[in-house]
Amino acid sequence: MNVELTDLRRRxxxxxxxxxxxxxxxxxxxGLLGPNGAGKTSLLRxxxxxxxxxxxxxxxxxxxxxxxxxxxxxxxxxxxxxxSLGYYPGFTVSEFVEYFALLKDxxxxxxxxxxxxxxxxCGLSDRARSKLRSLSGGMxxxxxxxQAIVNDPELLLLDEPTAGLDPEQRMAFRALLREIGGRxxxxxxxxxxxxVGAACTEVTLMNQGKIVFHGTxxxxxxxxxxxxxxxxxxxxxxxxxVLSEARA
Amino acid sequence: xxxxxxxxxxxxxxVWTGVAARVWCPAPSPAERLVGWLLRSPGxxxxxxxxxxxxxxxxxxxxxxxxxxxAATAGTGTPYVALLAPAIAAAGIxxxxxxxxxxxxxxxxxxPVSDRMVLLVRALAVFGLNAALGxxxxxVSGVAVAVTFGWLVPMTAVCALALAGAxxxxxxxxxxxxxxxxxxxTVLAGRALTGTFTAAVTTSSLVLPYLAVTAGxxxxxxxxxxxxGGAR
Numbered sequence: 042m043n044v045e046l047t048d049l050r051r052r053x054x055x056x057x058x059x060x061x062x063x064x065x066x067x068x069x070x071x072g073l074l075g076p077n078g079a080g081k082t083s084l085l086r087x088x089x090x091x092x093x094x095x096x097x098x099x100x101x102x103x104x105x106x107x108x109x110x111x112x113x114x115x116x117x118x119x120x121x122x123x124x125s126l127g128y129y130p131g132f133t134v135s136e137f138v139e140y141f142a143l144l145k146d147x148x149x150x151x152x153x154x155x156x157x158x159x160x161x162x163c164g165l166s167d168r169a170r171s172k173l174r175s176l177s178g179g180m181x182x183x184x185x186x187x188q189a190i191v192n193d194p195e196l197l198l199l200d201e202p203t204a205g206l207d208p209e210q211r212m213a214f215r216a217l218l219r220e221i222g223g224r225x226x227x228x229x230x231x232x233x234x235x236x237v238g239a240a241c242t243e244v245t246l247m248n249q250g251k252i253v254f255h256g257t258x259x260x261x262x263x264x265x266x267x268x269x270x271x272x273x274x275x276x277x278x279x280x281x282x283v284l285s286e287a288r289a
Numbered sequence: 290x291x292x293x294x295x296x297x298x299x300x301x302x303x304v305w306t307g308v309a310a311r312v313w314c315p316a317p318s319p320a321e322r323l324v325g326w327l328l329r330s331p332g333x334x335x336x337x338x339x340x341x342x343x344x345x346x347x348x349x350x351x352x353x354x355x356x357x358x359x360a361a362t363a364g365t366g367t368p369y370v371a372l373l374a375p376a377i378a379a380a381g382i383x384x385x386x387x388x389x390x391x392x393x394x395x396x397x398x399x400x401p402v403s404d405r406m407v408l409l410v411r412a413l414a415v416f417g418l419n420a421a422l423g424x425x426x427x428x429v430s431g432v433a434v435a436v437t438f439g440w441l442v443p444m445t446a447v448c449a450l451a452l453a454g455a456x457x458x459x460x461x462x463x464x465x466x467x468x469x470x471x472x473x474x475t476v477l478a479g480r481a482l483t484g485t486f487t488a489a490v491t492t493s494s495l496v497l498p499y500l501a502v503t504a505g506x507x508x509x510x511x512x513x514x515x516x517x518g519g520a521r
Contacts, residue, residue: 091398116401127392135313143332144400153310
């Protein structure tokens with residue numbers, strides 16, 4: 042298993058953002074769904090080793106992120122796209138991706154090839170030498186994805202990756218996710234239910250810091266059948282039904 | 290003998306990626322290569338290049354303030370350069386790294402090259418550069434050697450105070466305020482006790498307190514940037 046979480050908790054003052062999450066994940070694409078404030082971003086930040094858990098046990102890529110040497114190794118093999126991607130406006134696309142490749146401790150000789158490959162896979166070849174300040178929001182999001190995949194990560198964590206992407210770009214992105222998910226663990230936090238249906242092999246639904254559903258998209262869809270829950274698509278009705286049950 | 294012309298089996302994608310790699314990622318500058326070699330980390334060398342307070346705008350602003358200090362020193366005889374240099378360096382240090390200052394701060398928290406190393410390297414680079422600029426300005430303004438070198442220790446203390454403020458509060462503005470306020474209080478207290486503005490940089494009995502402040506602030510920074518162990 043690439044991700045093993047046991048009773049993971051994270052408090053911010055009196056608020057418990059993540060309230061006892063247990064989860065196991067091997068290779069595949071895992072969708073993390075939930076309303077705003079459900080704890081998705083906090084959970085993702087803990088898995089990215091940015092945020093330390095208040096309690097519980099976490100093992101990533103077979104290592105303990107609480108141990109200094111293990112954490113460094115995990116970070117070498119990790120890709121992370123935060124919800125809000127900060128960038129250096131004066132950098133070009135390739136410079137930005139190269140910067141993070143170097144900070145991920147990649148062997149310098151391998152960096153140029155990895156940068157070119159990541160930029161191409163994200164459909165940014167024609168903008169590789171454009172300054173980041175000149176790019177649209179959707180393009181910046183793809184730059185963020187390129188830096189996340191540049192080291193060919195075994196654990197890829199993406200927070201709202203499709204925000205700002207147009208439908209064509211989203212379809213290309215889902216194909217990329219499926220390709221990466223064939224050999225790595227990809228965790229995608231989103232509140233776009235259609236992304237989950239199209240790209241994810243499993244889905245976890247969070248509410249108020251807890252997991253209220255874990256299964257396949259088909260199983261989530263089945264929860265909505267005949268429930269009379271709101272939603273424009275079967276998966277959305279499943280999502281609404283599970284959330285209504287959890288809140289009841 | 291018949292010659293058979295068979296098409297070469299060329300992986301065009303691979304060729305294109307190789308070409309793109311060469312064009313998009315040119316070799317780093319000699320200076321960056323040297324820093325990367327010295328630090329044994331090309332990533333840290335690149336992190337230095339993007340230090341906000343090593344950018345051209347900052348350097349120009351620092352030079353302008355020090356040139357004004359040289360002119361004021363020449364006009365009044367008071368070594369303003371010695372009084373300005375610690376404050377300038379403190380601002381540079383506070384704005385070297387941190388949330389809200391470094392756009393990619395959140396991402397840098399998830400990287401194997403630790404943010405403490407990035408902070409340390411950037412702080413040292415900014416400190417070294419400001420010290421060099423201050424020394425040149427002092428030498429140009431022709432103040433006494435005691436004053437020229439006298440502000441290096443207080444500058445270290447003020448920089449450490451600014452760094453500690455910025456790191457603890459996670460705000461560069463708080464760091465600058467702490468550094469400026471600490472330095473202003475020291476200069477004014479020195480003047481109140483001795484009647485001269487330069488007491489803060491010429492009184493040898495202040496060296497130990499400055500060093501104590503530096504040590505205390507460095508300890509605070511190390512504590513604030515410790516890597517959280519996390520739950521096991």
